[in-house]
Amino acid sequence: MTTIAHRDADALALRLDEARRDYAGLKDRGLKLDLTRGKPSPEQLDLSAELLTLPGGRYTALDGTDCRNYGAPSDGLRELRDIFAPVLQVPVDQLLAVGNSSLELMHDCLVHALLGELPGAEGRWADQRVAFLCPVPGYDRHFALCARFGIDMIPVPMTDGGPDMGVVEDLVRSDARIKGIWCVPKYSNPDGTCYSDETVRRLSAMETAAPDFRIFWDNAYAVHHLDGEAEVGDILAACREAGHPDRAFVFGSTSKITFAGAGVAFFGSSPANVAWWRANSGKRTIGPDKVNQLRHALFLKDTDGLRAHMRRHRGILAPKFAAVDRVFSEQLGDTGLATWTRPKGGYFVALRVPDGCARQVVRLAAEAGIAVTPAGATHPHGNDPDDRVIRIGPTYPTLEELEQIAYGITVCVRLAGYERLTAQR
Numbered sequence: 001m002t003t004i005a006h007r008d009a010d011a012l013a014l015r016l017d018e019a020r021r022d023y024a025g026l027k028d029r030g031l032k033l034d035l036t037r038g039k040p041s042p043e044q045l046d047l048s049a050e051l052l053t054l055p056g057g058r059y060t061a062l063d064g065t066d067c068r069n070y071g072a073p074s075d076g077l078r079e080l081r082d083i084f085a086p087v088l089q090v091p092v093d094q095l096l097a098v099g100n101s102s103l104e105l106m107h108d109c110l111v112h113a114l115l116g117e118l119p120g121a122e123g124r125w126a127d128q129r130v131a132f133l134c135p136v137p138g139y140d141r142h143f144a145l146c147a148r149f150g151i152d153m154i155p156v157p158m159t160d161g162g163p164d165m166g167v168v169e170d171l172v173r174s175d176a177r178i179k180g181i182w183c184v185p186k187y188s189n190p191d192g193t194c195y196s197d198e199t200v201r202r203l204s205a206m207e208t209a210a211p212d213f214r215i216f217w218d219n220a221y222a223v224h225h226l227d228g229e230a231e232v233g234d235i236l237a238a239c240r241e242a243g244h245p246d247r248a249f250v251f252g253s254t255s256k257i258t259f260a261g262a263g264v265a266f267f268g269s270s271p272a273n274v275a276w277w278r279a280n281s282g283k284r285t286i287g288p289d290k291v292n293q294l295r296h297a298l299f300l301k302d303t304d305g306l307r308a309h310m311r312r313h314r315g316i317l318a319p320k321f322a323a324v325d326r327v328f329s330e331q332l333g334d335t336g337l338a339t340w341t342r343p344k345g346g347y348f349v350a351l352r353v354p355d356g357c358a359r360q361v362v363r364l365a366a367e368a369g370i371a372v373t374p375a376g377a378t379h380p381h382g383n384d385p386d387d388r389v390i391r392i393g394p395t396y397p398t399l400e401e402l403e404q405i406a407y408g409i410t411v412c413v414r415l416a417g418y419e420r421l422t423a424q425r
């Protein structure tokens with residue numbers, strides 16, 4: 001990434017001086033800004049304000065269920081599953097609306113596979129040494145789940161079309177300990193990558209040494225477009241056609257559609273896996289919060305209503321992502337110090353700084369009053385071996401704050417980058 005200018009000692013010294021001056025100026029601003037997590041902004045939450053008035057005295061679902069009471073349907077309300085089945089690419093009879101958090105469902109899948117037997121398994125995972133493939137950079141909470149349950153994590157590099165499938169295929173073919181892979185197939189966290197058709201095909205068709213291998217298909221950003229409307233292949237159909245019908249677990253939620261943490265989560269899979277889920281979750285809960293599901297169904301109305309709602313989110317978010325790109329381009333464009341993603345959807349931008357600088361950038365930003373996600377969070381055990389990737393979540397701050405944050409980060413990148421180049425001379 002180093003440009004000619006950096007090989008010239010005088011030019012480098014000049015740039016380092018400038019960066020030091022700008023950093024001192026940044027500290028003088030006395031900022032107190034937070035960019036640590038990808039949360040919807042209050043303005044986005046206001047888009048769903050009507051939810052707080054719903055179901056407005058109504059309590060019967062379309063099938064006549066009294067949502068106030070215990071009882072069927074334990075799979076969740078049909079009218080809500082109908083809305084999400086097309087976007088999550090799961091046949092509605094195989095899609096359950098349960099709980100308020102998809103992460104919780106991923107957690108439960110792991111727990112049930114550890115404590116009981118998955119369809120096709122030769123034993124409980126708790127009795128074996130288990131490993132998961134972790135495409136990197138990836139989502140820290142996936143890695144935290146593995147760490148929590150003593151599941152070994154094997155990093156796999158991401159490419160422009162998803163995980164490097166050559167590496168994935170070689171590993172799963174030869175190592176029966178590898179029981180799963182984490183996938184965020186659309187607008188991945190944090191790179192914004194969309195899995196190619198080729199990746200979906202190879203994931204579904206590959207030979208795995210473990211008979212109970214599962215793809216944890218976390219489709220958290222299925223409808224969260226910023227530019228265009230990307231399509232990703234249908235993993236359940238691909239697995240079925242490849243003769244591995246039970247290979248994929250599909251997850252989704254309304255956390256970044258309606259209210260984060262107060263929405264509805266979804267689990268979809270093959271009929272055998274759904275039966276396995278029902279048998280396990282039936283012990284854990286008498287049923288989901290049907291009143292919240294009714295409220296969501298009334299609010300979103302249908303799949304077109306959901307898409308229209310997401311266009312309103314896009315109206316708020318697209319200018320924020322554009323602002324980050326603009327400030328980064330203005331301040332870093334000709335430095336050769338950084339590259340960053342321009343995602344067409346999702347919640348994050350991945351900023352890549354010179355090797356060995358990410359932690360220093362985050363430290364400098366913190367000292368200047370800008371809290372950024374810890375460097376390394378995008379890798380298992382918080383360890384980015386190149387110390388290069390920083391996750392930027394532009395959604396929560398106001399546009400004005402975001403411009404300050406983005407500028408502040410570029411100052412820290414210049415300071416850390418030029419200091420390192422100077423030290424390396």
Ligand code: PMP
Pocket residue numbers: 038100101102103104139184189218220252253254255260261265
């Ligand atoms: N998966 C991914 C990839 C995410 O980015 C997030 C939220 N940051 C989640 C899952 C969590 O979703 P939920 O609120 O449904 O647990």
